[in-house]
Amino acid sequence: MMILIKSDLLFAVLKVAKYMNNGDLALAPAPAPPPSQLDCGGLCKYRCSLHSRPNVCVRACGTCCVRCKCVPPGTFGNREMCGKCYTEMTTHGNKTKCP
Numbered sequence: 826m827m828i829l830i831k832s833d834l835l836f837a838v839l840k841v842a843k844y845m846n847n848g849d850l851a852l853a854p855a856p857a858p859p860p861s862q863l864d865c866g867g868l869c870k871y872r873c874s875l876h877s878r879p880n881v882c883v884r885a886c887g888t889c890c891v892r893c894k895c896v897p898p899g900t901f902g903n904r905e906m907c908g909k910c911y912t913e914m915t916t917h918g919n920k921t922k923c924p
Contacts, residue, residue, distance in 0.1 A: 863890060865896065869896060872896055873924060893907055895910070901924075907923075911923045
């Protein structure tokens with residue numbers, strides 16, 4: 826009995842949807858687009874623009890940006906603005922990785 830009631834309800838909902846859309850069956854709205862991605866390349870290029878070894882800096886910054894989803898503002902300092910992920914990431918030599 827319960828299955829019959831659910832199918833009747835579904836049929837009624839579809840019939841109303843078809844009526845409200847001038848005979849076209851309404852489809853569910855498209856899913857929302859994913860949140861905007863960070864431009865790690867551009868942000869890191871600016872972040873490392875004054876570094877003595879810009880290519881090494883950009884490579885490390887890119888890794889940190891992808892993992893932590895953050896690049897601190899400015900060309901130096903402000904690392905704490907990206908949280909523990911950014912400030913505590915280290916190299917194999919136990920030096921801070923993120924510029």
